[in-house]
Amino acid sequence: MPSKETRDKKTASAWKRWGAPATVVVVVASFASGWGLYRWNVEKHNEALTECRQAETRLTTTAKTGETKLLAEARMVRTDQVVDAGTVTAFQKDALPAEPVKPATCQASQDETALRAAAERMDTQADSRKAAIAKAERAAKAVLASRDAKSLADAKAALKAKQDEGSARLAQTDGQVADDATRERLLQALDAAGKVSSSKPSDYQQAQAAIQAALDQVNASAQAKAEADAQAAQQPAPSYGGVGSAPSYRPPANRGGGGGGYAPAPAPAPAPAAHAAPQGGGSSAQSRLPPLDTNHHGCNPDGSCGIG
Incomplete structure (x- = not known):
């Protein structure tokens, strides 16, 4: 049986051969495991941060495009402009709120759990807003269809x-x-x-x-x-003056001799007849005197008689 000293020498020799390398392997393995876990945690955190920021973008975009041209046009329609006023009432009920949803912030300092929770919350808000937009647009289309029908x-x-x-x-x-x-x-x-x-x-x-x-x-x-036609009706009657004209109106003479009647218009005096100059050199004045009416013995035809 080998002595204790011999056994100790063999143990020391075996340690030198197998123990030191094994220790190194264990240390290296432990380091590698820790580094891998750290890398895995970093990657998961980065993934959560990316998801949170993508959710923030989706919600912001949805909020900005919420008030579409279709909705804006429907908001301008009154109940008296449609066939069915109920479409306007329904649209006003389903219309989107004026204030859009505000997205959460995503910071690198937040842990993975907080980032994923924020992303999930914003995705839910974006989906709800998209559904609200779709519902409001259906109501808006009903309003515009009713307006077009009335038009x-x-x-x-x-x-x-x-x-x-x-x-x-x-x-x-x-x-x-x-x-x-x-x-x-x-x-x-x-x-x-x-x-x-x-x-x-x-x-x-x-x-x-x-x-x-x-x-x-x-x-x-x-x-x-x-x-x-009116101008032709207002033309004056044709004139009948001149030779061959119709005689002017003359009221009839009052033959009864009573007052208030029309007096007969005096007849124009006949033009004096021209007398030829007497033969034998008589005076012209004497030739113009009427001859004496011998039958009346020196009296004029009207019954007056001269003196002497």
Whole structure:
């Protein structure tokens, strides 16, 4: 049996051969394990930080795009502009709040658990907001569809009223216009309007505008004829003066001799007859004196007699 000293020497020799390397292996293995755990923790933290920041971006983007053009247009529609006012009421109820959701902050100093919790919370908020946007947009589409339906119905009704007006005016102006071609254009516009079949209010509005333009021309032509007729009616009666004219009115003479009657107009005195100069050199003055009426013995024809 080897002595104790011999056994100690063998143990020391075995330690030198196997113990030191084993210790190194254990230390190295422990270090490697710790380093790997650290690296794993760092990677998990970075992943959590990345997820948190991505969730923050998604929520921020959702909040910014929440008020879409569709929603903004629906907000401008009033209840009197739609067929069904209930669509406006429902949209106002489902409309998004004015204040968007504020995302959480993601800092590198936060631990993995806090970062993942923040990311999950923001993802939930983003999903809720997306669902709210979708619901609000469905309500907005209902509002706009009801508005468009009323616009189409109003356009059809307005065109029908303008067609009735045009037809009535066409009948009223038969023979009452200066240019009958204006009535023909109105008839053509009425025929074209009767053929309109569309889902666009603008098509009915264009047909209405065409009838109105033709109506304006008819009315202008009717006014022109009315003015021409009035002017012709105000022309003075033709004059009958000059040779061959009708005699002027003369009231009848009052033959009864009573007062208050019209006195007869005096007849114009006849022009004196020219007398030839007497033969034998008599005076011209004497030739102008009337001859004495011998039958009245020196008296004038009116019964007066001269003295001597």
